[in-house]
Amino acid sequence: MISSIPLYWRLQKSRYNLIGSRCKTCGSLYFPPRQLCPRCRSKGQLEDYRFSGKGKIVSWTIIRAAPEGFEDQAPYAVAIIELEEGVKVPGQLVGRPDGIEIGKPVRAVFRRITEDGPAGLIHYGLKWEVVENQDRS
Ligand SMILES: [Zn+2]
Structure with a gap:
């Protein structure tokens, strides 16, 4: 290291x-x-x-009035994710905010976070995707 x-x-x-x-x-x-x-x-x-990037939703809410720079993404869901290692992290969920439930499994995905204007810098980072039909083995 x-x-x-x-x-x-x-x-x-x-x-x-x-x-x-x-x-x-x-x-x-x-x-x-x-x-x-x-x-x-x-x-x-x-x-x-x-961290493995696997976790589950322990709390979530939908943001309809998004802060500056995120307006085009609203409505979107933000959640507290409990990683399988037991650590809780806040994060944005990708996709449409329906079907979100407490306890649903999620995984980390690498996505665009925000853009500084039409030709500007694009910032990437981690978001969270709900995993449907997860193999629980
Ligand atoms: Zn210690």
């Missing part, structure tokens, strides 16, 4: 790849990544941890 890369790139890497932190001392997992384990304090040793 390289620890000297600038924070910006660490955050980009984290956002694109769902990389958080794992405490080697107590096994706690964190997303977004942390520099310090609140349980172990200075005794904790944190390393990068890549």
Whole structure:
């Protein structure tokens, strides 16, 4: 693990790849990544941890009055996702907001987040897609 890369790139890497932190001392997992384990304090040793990108919806709501830059996407659903590793993360759900239920399985997908004008920068990041007919094995 390289620890000297600038924070910006660490955050980009984290956002694109769902990389958080794992405490080697107590096994706690964190997303977004942390520099310090609140349980172990200075005794904790944190390393990068890549989450599976699988989880389930524990809470959700529909955004109809979207913030600036997201107007063309409304209505859309945002949810709290509990990852299979037990960590909860907020995120936007892709697709139409019907059929969303608490407990439904979701997976992380890489999608356009927003665009700065017609010819502008396009920002990508993780969103969440409801998985229908999931193989629960
Ligand atoms: Zn710890």
